[in-house]
Amino acid sequence: MNIEKVVFAFFIVLSATLNFGFVYGDIDDPVHHDVYELFAAVVVNIIAMVLKFGDRTQVGAVHLATSIVAVLQLVAAAVAWAWFAHVQGTGIDEAAIASVVSLSAGALLANVVSLVLLVSETMALRR
Secondary structure, eight states: OOHHHHHHHHHHHHHHHHHHHHHOSOTTOGGGOOHHHHHHHHHHHHHHHHHGGGOOSHHHHHHHHHHHHHHHHHHHHHHHHHIIIIISSSOSOHHHHHHHHHHHHHHHHHHHHHHHHHHHHHHHOOO
């Protein structure tokens, strides 16, 4: 068993599950979406992105691209959360949380593509 591949797969799956956990719930209900879960999703997605830098294959390039998209979307969601909560002064209301969750849902789609790539790449390996 290659520990490097285990760590790689672990962070890909963890980033997708954290992102799903944040997105899950009513899109306009702030109670269903926790800022700490968004923060964890951002951090784990950044770690997953860094782990994808070493692969020089075409699949590795697509893995990296999906990771970059996910990180950009999640950082945009975190910036939007901070903007609504601290700069705009209106707090996290229904419209604000819907914007944040929508951005995070885009990242979730990128994470799903990455998961599909991981599974298909694993299935294509022959012993």
